[in-house]
Amino acid sequence: MSERYTVTVDRDACDGVFACLVRDPRFVEDDEGLAGIDAADAESVERTAASVRATFADDRIADAEQAAAACPLDAITVAEGNGE
Numbered sequence: 001m002s003e004r005y006t007v008t009v010d011r012d013a014c015d016g017v018f019a020c021l022v023r024d025p026r027f028v029e030d031d032e033g034l035a036g037i038d039a040a041d042a043e044s045v046e047r048t049a050a051s052v053r054a055t056f057a058d059d060r061i062a063d064a065e066q067a068a069a070a071c072p073l074d075a076i077t078v079a080e081g082n083g084e
């Protein structure tokens with residue numbers, strides 16, 4: 001079932017361990033060696049110095065939640081809805 005959700009990476013907390021990439025390939029290494037989010041399947045991706053946040057509308061929230069659970073620094077947040 002398709003649903004809308006947001007995935008946020010706290011770039012201050014992220015330490016480039018990349019446990020997330022193994023769980024969900026939408027996480028990618030960015031130009032600063034931290035976790036970014038591939039914009040290809042996202043409705044939108046916003047990156048600031050402190051965070052990167054993407055909105056998705058698909059059936060892959062479980063993958064994102066697994067990546068969040070795997071992050072040793074709790075840098076990933078997954079929230080249902082638009083995250084507003």
Ligand code: SF4
Binds near residue numbers: 016018073
């Ligand atoms: S697992 Fe967490 S700390 Fe590691 S790259 Fe992904 S978001 Fe960053």
